[in-house]
Amino acid sequence: MKEIDLKLPDSTLLYYPNFYSEEKSNILFQELIQKIKWKEDQIKIFGKLYWQPRLTAFYANNIKTYSYSSLKMKPLPFTSTLQKIKSDIEKLADLEFTSCLANLYRDGKDSNGWHADDEKELGKNPIIASLSLGAERNFKLRHKSNHQLNHKLLLEHGSLLLMKGETQHFWQHQIPKTQKKIDKRINLTFRIL
Ligand SMILES: O=C(O)CCC(=O)C(=O)O
């Protein structure tokens, strides 16, 4: 499988543009759009409630909750499709994930603001596997101590991005809004909790 090492400092970022074929990705996209229990959540920022600019769902094979942005997500049991995707990714990454946070970006107005996946429950150097399906979106990275040090990666349909090592310690990432008229995008981030 084609592997692209982004080779950014203080990080390990590996990109697999064709983790799933176009045909397989189309099938998975349709299944996940229908079967995932997508919901709209409110998050609190400095005491004020806002709708999160995307839909989310949380799945796991344990009962550990995931907390971020004042949200506490209780897991649902993995669906068979998610379980299959999880095991495909585990073969490549050579480790086992417990949990999956799913994101649905309905259009270009949906987004995910600057953050690092550095919550305590993920451990010291978390390994996160991020699968993209549907519309392509830009993934932006910036170094925490120098925002001039940044990178842009187009996350393609059927692609997988592995974030490892000290990436979450030194870097933030985001999916910015876009003015372009674009369709839905699903992102699955597999994690160990
Ligand atoms: O949608 C993406 O590619 C990124 C999602 C993300 O960063 C997250 O859920 O923590």
Ligand SMILES: [Fe+2]
């Ligand atoms: Fe993230």
